[in-house]
Each structure stands twice: as C-alpha cells, then as structure tokens.
Amino acid sequence: MAHLLHQFLSETAASRPHHTALIAGENAVTFAELDRQSDAVACALQSAGVVRGDRVAVMLENSIEYVAGLFGALKAGAVYVPVNPSTKADKLAYILTDAGVRALIAPAALARQVVPAAGEAPHLATTLWVGPAVPAGAGGLSFTDIVATHPDPQSGGFKPQDRGLIDQDLAAILYTSGTTGRPKGVMLSHAALVNTTWSISTYLENTPDDVVMCVLPLTFGYGLSQILTGARVGFTVVLERSFAFPAETLARMVKHRITGLPGVPTFFSTLLGMEALKTADLSSLRYLTNAAAPLPTAHIDRVRERFPDAAFYSMYGMTECCTRICYLDPRDLGTKTASVGRAIPNCEAYVVDELGNRAAPGEVGELVVRGANVMRGYWNRPEETAKRLRSGPQGETLLYTGDLFTMDADGCLYFVSRKDDVFKCRGEKVSPKEVENALYELEAVVEAAVLGVPDAADGMAVKAYLVVRPGATLTEMAIRQHCRGRLESHLVPKFIEIRDELPKTDSGKIRRATLAETA
Template sequence: LERIVADVGAAVVVCEAATREKVVAAVPDGAVVVAGDATPASGGEGGFAPMVAPDLAAVIYTSGSTGEPKGVTLTHGNMSFVADSIIESIDMEPSDRILCVLPLYFGYGLYQMLTCVRLGATLVLESGFGAGGRIVQLLEEREITGFAAVPTIYQLLLSLPGIGEHELPHLRCLTNAGAGLPTPVVRAVRSAFPDARLYLMYGQTECQRVCRLDPEEVDEHPDSVGTAIPGTEAWVEDEDGEVAAPGVVGELMVRGPHVMQGYWGNEAATDRKLRPGRWPWERVLATGDLFRADERGYLYFVGRRDDIIKSRGQKVAPREVEDVLHAFPGVRDAAVVGVPDDLLGEAVHAHVSAEPGVELEAKALKRHCAGSLESHMVPKRIVIHAELPRIGSGKIDRRTLAGWSPRG
C-alpha cells in the first residue's frame, strides 16, 4: 500500500474504519485519509468539472503475483467500453442479481460493480470468500442470477458435501477469470451447476477483458478461452511479427478501445507493452502471454512469457505440467515454477495441495507426470502443501513459491 500510494501521488485515500491506523501509517504527509462513513472536507465551491471519454478515470495496479505492481492508466472511454462489452458478451440483463465476493481493487471484482451500475442490475457484495457455505447460502437466499469467481472459489465450492444437490433455479450465469480453470474443475463445475451457463474468460489489468468462450462450446473446448469480446480483436503473433498459423505458439496481441493508455510514471514499461498499431495514432497491447489458436480461431492459454522455464535447453510451459497434475485424483491446486539449477539451467519444481481428506505422495505424482510428459518437463521436485500461498485476489503467489525452501 505504501509503495502504491507514493507511486500514484494520492491526495485522498478512502478505507474501511478497521484499517484506518494501518493506512495512516502508510500514506505520505499531506494525504487525507477518509475512513468508514466519514465525509471528506469540501475541496471548494463549484463541484466537479464534467468528464469526457479521454479523461483519466482510474489507475488500477496489477496484482503483483509475478512481479512488482504497475499502475495501469484507464480513461472513462476505456472503462465504459469494457463494461458495455462484458454486458453484451455474457448477456447481462437489468433484472440480474450479481453476487461479488472478489475484492473491488481487483479488476475482475471492480467490473462486477461497474457492469451492474451501467446496466441498473443488483449487486450483492460479500466480504471475502473463505466460507463456501456462506456463498451457497447467498446464492439461495438472495436469488442470485450471476456469480463471478476464480479457480480458488470454484474449488472451495466443489469441496462442499452435496454441492450439486442444492436447488438454484435463479442461477443462470457463472464466469471464471483471473486464472485459468483446470479442465477437471471445468467438468466438475458443469456437473455441480448444470443449469448455469459457464463462461471461461481471459483478461489482463491492461485491458480488463480480452476474450470469452461461449457456454455452448465449454464441454467440447474446456481448455479454451474462446474469441475476442465484442468490438475488439485478439490474435497470436509469431516470432516474425506475423499472425501465427493454427497450433503455433506465440504472443497474444490485443486491439480495441479497451487497451490502456500506459503505465503510470513508467514510460519504459509502457513502450515494451504498447506497440504501433494499424493507424499512426493507434497502439496495440502486447500481452506478454503465450497462446495458440486453433483452425476456428479459438484461443488457448499456454503460459506467461516470463514464467516459461528453460530446462535442459528446452522450454517448459508451467500450464502444461499443471494440467497433468490437476488430472491426478485428489489434487486441488498445482503451481509449477522454475528454480535456478547448476546442471539444468532451471529445474522444474511443482507445488501442490490436496482435496480435503486426501493424502498425496510426491513419488506417485512424479510417476503420473512421467507417464504423460516428456522427460524434461517432469518436475525434479514436487512439494505438497496444506495450502498454496495466495495474494488478495485469490491468485496463487508464484513469486513466493519460486523462492520457497523447506525452511520457509
């Protein structure tokens, strides 16, 4: 918090009353802290100047799960477009009642609120997602029609006894973003909530939402995130800067009114992320994520470019190893990271946690991997945890795992 407040030069910080002391200690002298229901002092007469689409609306910081958080600058035009495109792409209606258990500083959570405000739908807020039973209670009692979650939340719900026996006649839409939903979990969610349409989506803070898979295609393509959201373009670019052929892995590029203006106060990082576009005034987003596309144009996430492991002179995409681990009975979470190794260059290390009541053995997991993966992709070490570390948005904290040791 202290780094972000200093980076953006915040004049006012709004927080919950319970966190006031912590916030006051973090903000620089001169910044005003507004806690709880307090009202900030008036800034003078005249009110606010009218805003137009190119005006700055928000600086949203990246999660920091793989690197230092960066401030993503978004205009009113950026954010209005994304909200409208999401509404269209998942068929939201004014009568919807959306349950949000995600933090509102997380882009995925924030847009639950913005789409509801934009459409006039009802937003039901619940602080935190640690209690799966509480989520089910709200789904039933508040007649929720739409629910947004990350893989951690879906796995939490699936661990509840009899989750598929609840009658949820109003629930018609489920979405997943923030991290890819493993194929076994996709199938389990479809089984537990058969009457709800499941949207598999992908996005980045730098443009909020990139693509989504139509629910009718989920059973056939459970490992895909579909095609670009309405009004935008997304394609895979090969090493020569051309559109990659089907099946060829390359960097995902994104074009549209949702692409950020740049990183706050970080021109070098902006220049690496935004590339010249089709028109002289346009820039497209180089996501830094590796994808492939099939013959129909459906997109498949392979891994983050920065996460690719180079072991024995060959590249290993963590997602491929994680998918194999998730297919082992009883595995709840899996994260694969590269660790410096004098002989291999980088060693493949896997971190897993088990479903409640299940005991996993590292040797059995390694044999399972050896039966499904090429030898250079088989983890050199598999560590079993009670729980994998996470950041506030629910994503697995890969930076912590990369530096993990038996001594902590």
C-alpha cells in the same frame, strides 16, 4: 447514452430508482439511494478541494460504502484508485505517493496502518473515515456523517458540480498485483471502461432481473466489473466481504436466488469440494464465469457436471485491458474446453511470432490486443509503457501482453504460459500450465504450481507445489505415475512439495516469484 462511467449509475437511478442495487449482509440499497450517497461523497470531496483529474483512493472491504465511494470519486471529477484494505503501511505510502492521491476513503478500524502512511503522502489533503467516528488525532471527515446528512435532490440536496469531463479523461488507476517488484499503476480512461462494461454485459446477456454474487474483491478489476455492469444494466449485486466462510456464502447464494456467479480457480476449487453444494438449490443460476487465472480443464468438467443447466464462460484478461480480452462461447465448451475463446466485442486479439508477424494456426507466439479496452499506459512509467504499448499500422495502440498463446483454425485462443514462466529441462521447453493441467486431473489436488528449479543433472528441473484437499491422501509415487501416463518424460515433476497453502496476490494469482525464492 452514458459516455462517462458514473453516468451508468445516474441513468439507472433515474429509470429504476427502487430496484435493489446492492445487498451486503443484512443491508441493501436501491439505485436511487446509492446515487444519493455517491452524490454526498462527491460533494464532500469537491468541498475538500478535489478537482478534475485528482486521484481519490478507496481502501475498503466489499461494502455499500465502497461502491458509494467509488462513484462519488468519479462524480467529483476525480480518478479512482483502489487499494486493498490488507495493504501494509509501507506499500500504502508508496501507492499514495506514486499516484499523488489527493483524498483517501478508509476504514476507521485501520487507522493504525493508514495514519503513518498518510503522513508520508505529500499530496494527501483529506481522509474520509468509514466507521462510527473519526479516529482520535487522525483528522479528516466522517464518511458516515457525510452520507447520513446529505438530502436527496427532491429535498433540497446539492448535486456535485459538473467538472466538464470527457471520455478521454482518466477514470481509474489500477495498481497491478506486483508479483515482482513495485506495483505499476495502469491508467484506464472513461472511454475504455465504458466500452468494456458494455462489451461484458453484452456477451453475458445480462438483464435487470439478474442477481450476481460477488465474492471477488472490488479492488480487483474483475470484481469492479460486477459493479459496473450492474450499474449499467440495472441488476442486483450481492456483495460478500470474502469467501472465508464458504458455508455462509453458499447459504446466501441460495437465499438470494443468484443468477450469476463470477469466480477464480481457488474459489471454484473450494466450492466444488463442499459437501453442502450437493444439496444446495442453485437452480436459479444462469451463468458462471472464470477469469484471473485459467481454470484447469478437469475443474471445468466438474463445474459443468454440477451445474449442467448454467452457461460457463472461460475468460481471459489483464488489468492493462480493463481486465477483459476474450471469452469462450459456452456453446463451444464441449469441443474447445481448454480455450479462452475469441476477443470480446469491439476488440481484436491475435498471436504474433518473434518477428511480429501473425502466427500460423497452432504456432506459439505472443498475444497482441487492439481495441478500446487497451490502457493509456503506466502511471509515471514511460519506459515501462513503451515496452508494452506499440503503434499499429493504422496509428492505433497495440498492447503486447507478454503472454504466450496459440490460435486454432477457427480463431479460438489457447493460453500457453507467461513468457517469463517458460524454462528448459534437458534442453526441452517446459510450459508450467501443461504440467499443472495434468496435476489438476487428480481429484485430491486443490491447487498446483509448477516452476523450474536449478538442478545439476537437468539444468532446470520440474518442481510441483501442491495443495491437497483436506482428508485426502496423495503420495509422490502416485503423482508421478499419473503424470507419466499423460506427459512426456521431461515434463514429469522431479521434485514435489505439498503445502497447506500457496502464496497469492490480492487478485488470487499464485505468486510464483515467492515460491521460486524458497525453492
């Protein structure tokens, strides 16, 4: 039984060597070939001086090379650090320096932003460049040559040296999206990620026959979980670089007869608005999942209407808990549509009041999590770690999420808001999510964000930022009339701004801080 993350791939490659592991565009790779490629990367990293516990950053778009680099870093005994390829040079330099990255896997096409950042990273020893050649004057190694020339073990190829890892060693440092301030590195052990991967694939009832479409960036924990569950179970993952061309992605969903479709609210909103979806044959679809941000109830209803035979999983998580804390059993969706359900297997999640006592059913309080999925802490941030992690009554580690929830009498959880998002209007508390849910009931609304803005009369007034579906017409009068029929008077938006798009983090969450700066 695997106790290290990369053992998922090695074990599946041994039991299902010829099964397709990944499809990326017109390219595909089996588990055996992916195992060989990741061995090649691991051997190259070790030859370059990477030792147990060193950090290796992977800065690539969704691709076969990305996954080979991820598992190669783990096999080398290193700690995997994902970096979004759109990261600018100054932020890249910060992450490379903060994490003390020893080796970087990056695209040759981005050398102009990578090389200056690498020059500011004191611990960086080598870069593996993905592309036709090592960029002129850059130095480093060719990832392509490394993978192409490394034979498999049956042909005399070397396996990477066993660095003696145990499940308490770090497997990954995932930098938070950083909606405010500098991003923090979340430390996750092999034990935490192995447990959570088992838990997710268990409640989703994954089988080797699944074919899962991944439009989520692999630098995002939710995207990473598709790769890890695929490696554990032995199913095929279809990788999309993005959802920039929805019609092409939809065509590949049909072509590959996908059975699983993970997404975020913006993805589902776009998908539901596509005319081609009405005639697309997605009868193979077994389940859909939503995480990262709550999907509005109105959108859930539309998803269920379009895919009546597929199970829909509303989920909630955060990077600090291997991106997964709870999920709603699809059988409860009809009666608890707004809930994110109960804790995942081998995890407990509950609500506490301001005194730290467990809250009564229906009482709003902070969500606390205990379980194997809880992070080790923030990299080099002991004070930040102490604010979030506390010791439990049995000596276990408790994570205080900073999110407000309620729990009903059946133990199902309901997200209210981030603690920092709640504000008062006319002396009454405003939860932005409550207003946003009402706005999402409007067919024309694609995205909505509600903030409190300074106002002479109300102290803080409700302001709604909206993105409207192309071709749709929506007036402020119609919006307020709709809200008055569903919300208390102090919750009705006083100010409304319609935009072409809303600012988002790398994981697709709306950047409320950015909106607040322009309010």
